[in-house]
Amino acid sequence: MSHICVKAVVSGKVQGVGFRFHTAHEGLKLSLSGYARNESDGTVTVLMCGDEKNVQALLSWLDKGPPTANVTGLIHEHVDWQAIDGFSIQ
Numbered sequence: 001m002s003h004i005c006v007k008a009v010v011s012g013k014v015q016g017v018g019f020r021f022h023t024a025h026e027g028l029k030l031s032l033s034g035y036a037r038n039e040s041d042g043t044v045t046v047l048m049c050g051d052e053k054n055v056q057a058l059l060s061w062l063d064k065g066p067p068t069a070n071v072t073g074l075i076h077e078h079v080d081w082q083a084i085d086g087f088s089i090q
Contacts, residue, residue, distance in 0.1 A: 002051070003049070003050060003052070004049070004050075004055055004078060005049040005078070005079045005080065006049075006059065006077065007076065007079045008045070008059060008062055008074060009046075009075050010043060010044045010062055010071055010073070010074050012071045012073060013070040014044045014069050014070075015038050015042055017068040019068075019069050020036035020089045022065070023036040023044070023046055023058075023061075023062065023087075024036055024087045024089050030050065030054040030055075032051075032054055032055065032087060033048075033083075033084040033086055034047040034048040034049050035047050035088045035090050036088075036089055036090070037089075046058075048087075049083075062074055
C-alpha cells in the first residue's frame with residue numbers, strides 16, 4: 001500500500017456552501033487525514049494524506065464537490081508526507 005499526501009486548490013462557488021464540511025466527511029469515509037481550509041481569494045485548499053487510491057478517489061470527488069457547490073477548477077500537487085490525525089475544517 002502506497003501512502004501519499006496531495007494538496008489541492010479548488011475554485012468556483014466553493015465557499016459558503018458547506019464544501020469544507022462535505023470534503024472532511026468524504027475524506028474520513030476514505031480513511032484519509034488532512035484538512036479543508038477557506039482561502040482569502042475564494043478558493044478552498046485541501047490537504048489529503050493516506051492510501052494512494054483513496055487520495056485519488058477524493059480528488060475525483062473534489063472535481064465535482066457537493067451538490068451545493070459549482071467547481072470550476074482543480075489543481076493539485078504531491079507534497080511531502082505529513083502525519084496528521086483526522087480530517088479537520090480550518
